[in-house]
Amino acid sequence: MTEENEIKLSRRDALKVLGTVIGATALTGLTPEWTKPALAAGELPSQGRLSAAPHTLSCDVDDEDLESNVEKAPITVTSGVTITLATSGILMQYIVSFSSDDGSIISPNPLSGTATTNAAGYAKVDVEYKDFSNGDGFTVTWSFDDSDDGTGTCEQTFTVPSHNNINKLH
Amino acid sequence: MKLITIPKPVEGFQTQSLDGEIVLLHPVRNIIIHINQTGALIWELCDCKRTVDEIIELLSAAYPDARDAIAEDVPETIQTLVKEGALKSK
Numbered sequence: 001m002t003e004e005n006e007i008k009l010s011r012r013d014a015l016k017v018l019g020t021v022i023g024a025t026a027l028t029g030l031t032p033e034w035t036k037p038a039l040a041a042g043e044l045p046s047q048g049r050l051s052a053a054p055h056t057l058s059c060d061v062d063d064e065d066l067e068s069n070v071e072k073a074p075i076t077v078t079s080g081v082t083i084t085l086a087t088s089g090i091l092m093q094y095i096v097s098f099s100s101d102d103g104s105i106i107s108p109n110p111l112s113g114t115a116t117t118n119a120a121g122y123a124k125v126d127v128e129y130k131d132f133s134n135g136d137g138f139t140v141t142w143s144f145d146d147s148d149d150g151t152g153t154c155e156q157t158f159t160v161p162s163h164n165n166i167n168k169l170h
Numbered sequence: 171m172k173l174i175t176i177p178k179p180v181e182g183f184q185t186q187s188l189d190g191e192i193v194l195l196h197p198v199r200n201i202i203i204h205i206n207q208t209g210a211l212i213w214e215l216c217d218c219k220r221t222v223d224e225i226i227e228l229l230s231a232a233y234p235d236a237r238d239a240i241a242e243d244v245p246e247t248i249q250t251l252v253k254e255g256a257l258k259s260k
């Protein structure tokens with residue numbers, strides 16, 4: 001790029017960009033002169049730590065999965081959990097258990113493990129199964145992998161109803 | 171430590187702004203970081219899209235009298251945030 005073609009950002013344009021990033025209100029409070037950035041980092045004291053169950057959880061299911069048909073086996077249904085306050089990177093533990101002796105679950109294998117929440121506080125596991133008869137099914141139980149992140153559990157029970165559609169009971 | 175090109179906030183931090191300053195809190199890792207106003211500007215501009223050079227250019231245009239200081243302060247601040255675990259390379 002030649003010097004003639006070089007486009008210099010004007011102060012006005014720069015402030016416009018900053019305004020969109022930090023908000024117009026915050027922009028008016030900007031320090032008029034540059035001061036050296038300062039950071040102070042540390043660990044929270046144990047009594048101030050947000051370890052007293054900072055999150056709660058609730059189970060949900062993707063409705064599209066409910067429309068799956070057992071005749072298309074193997075079938076995958078998604079069991080999900082949402083935590084509040086929404087935080088990414090929280091390890092959630094799932095345990096898949098059978099509510100009948102029939103059928104087999106292809107994945108997850110093993111039937112218990114962890115999934116990590118995304119920025120919306122959502123974690124999920126896909127359960128793929130086959131050979132279930134009508135009325136058979138399984139339950140997915142969710143809990144926090146680390147009790148410091150939160151407490152409580154929630155369950156989703158999936159059954160194969162008589163009309164061969166997967167249904168969510170809870 | 172090699173300076174990253176496009177800084178990206180590490181997931182899991184909750185942010186609280188007050189008078190232009192920012193407190194970053196990571197409840198899982200038990201970390202708290204307080205950043206003053208100019209440091210907060212740098213943090214806000216680390217959006218996974220801008221390069222360090224672009225951040226320097228933008229802030230230099232906003233504070234033309236402090237070009238030299240900004241050229242030093244921005245990489246230094248980003249380096250510190252990387253060291254504290256709040257930023258990483260995209």
